[in-house]
Amino acid sequence: MRHITLPDTGTAAAWREAARSCLKEGLSPADILWGSEASERSLFDDQPVSGAAPVKMTVPRSFVSLAETVCWHRDADRFARLYAFLWRLKDAPHLIADRGDRELAHLRSMEKSVHRCQHKMKAFVRFREIGERDAARRSFAAWFEPTHHTVEPTADFFARRFADMDWRIVTPEKTAIFLDGRLSFAPGQPKPDLPDDAGEALWLTYFRSIFNPARLKVQAMTSEMPKKYWKNLPEAATIPDLIANAPARARAMAEAAPTLPPVRAEKARQQLAAHMSAWEGPKEALPAAIHDCTRCPLHRTATQAVPGVGPHDAALMIVGEQPGDQEDLAGLPFVGPAGQLFDRVAEAAGLRRQEAFVTNAVKHFKFTPRGKRRLHQRPNSGEIEHCRWWLDAERALVKPKLILALGATAAEALTGSGVNILRRRGTVEQLADGTPVLLAVHPSFLLRLPDPAERERQTALFEADLRCAMEMVAALVAPTTAAALAEPR
Incomplete structure (x- = not known):
């Protein structure tokens, strides 16, 4: 067995030369016993070894960098591990990039530990001045206890950083000395008695x-x-x-923090307050203000905004989703196919629409163009949120006793949630100001049902919801007001 002893200084370069020589002799990892100057020699050292054929290989550059670092690890088997992996590379060069290889992963972990130790040395070495302050080159010393043998590979960093002074870094195993611009190494020493630093x-x-x-x-x-x-x-x-x-x-x-908000925060607060504030103009000016709305991108493609219509003292407010194609052109809510169906069912339920305030949760028509047709698109939550400002303004002006929400969009705009509308239909939910909201499906839902029997059943349920709305209004308002909304039965 060949015993190879590597010096404590210049270890990485010495291992590289020794590994090159072993490859030339064809020595396998089992034929070599690696050690340092401090290692004890065994009885079987330097026995004759009959190597195989010389190995000729191109060593990957990434392995050279890996070995240069791992050689400074404290693990006594580091040299043997490196040579064993190098021996495998001669037949399988791709292993240097195989992240699943266990031996490579171990070597990479050792490399990372050495780099971390070097980083800690750069961060935590504290120099104390030991020479005369008025000398041509000031002199400093530091004590450090590294985890690995990182004094030598890290000393160049300090030589570049503190090239204008003399210094030494003392560790238990090795001492780095920088004197008159030249770097050298000496054996380790016990911790010196360093003076206090005035700084x-x-x-x-x-x-x-x-x-x-x-x-x-x-x-x-x-x-x-x-x-x-x-x-x-x-x-x-x-x-x-x-x-x-x-x-x-x-x-x-926290207690000493300033109480006044920064200028930018105050501007943001004022902008938010402007968007959340209620309409303060006259009732007659509200439709014109809605027509001029540019709060969301829907105004860019729609023909016009469609405000609500009806008496400003109506006890019942009916809220739909958004204008459709015909409503967008006419500027009035509920005049298309869904509105015509609503009128027929409302007439059967005894509800006179002209006595209610009818509006939509979103005031502009959202659509997708298909040739000459404009296909309806459901508003998203952001568009509903932007338009809620106008819906709140209409509610504040009308002050209805009851709101009839038709469909998921109206439910989301009023209650904050538009999910499970079929389960919630026919139920009443309260708004923050106490106004009751009766939930029902949108008439367009009835138009989309393909099964005639199911359409008839759902239409009957919708008519029952409208009758329920009339009964609630009758209970909430004076008899004369209720009579104005409902036809005699």
């Missing part, structure tokens, strides 16, 4: 000032700043106190 008081003041107690997440903080490094960080001494006082400081910050 630490200023640093601690800054650290406390940037600590935001309202955003404290202890688990995330300890993940980024593991407690094993705290003993060498001057700011770590303040962390327990900052954590303990965080709730009180967060409450104090």
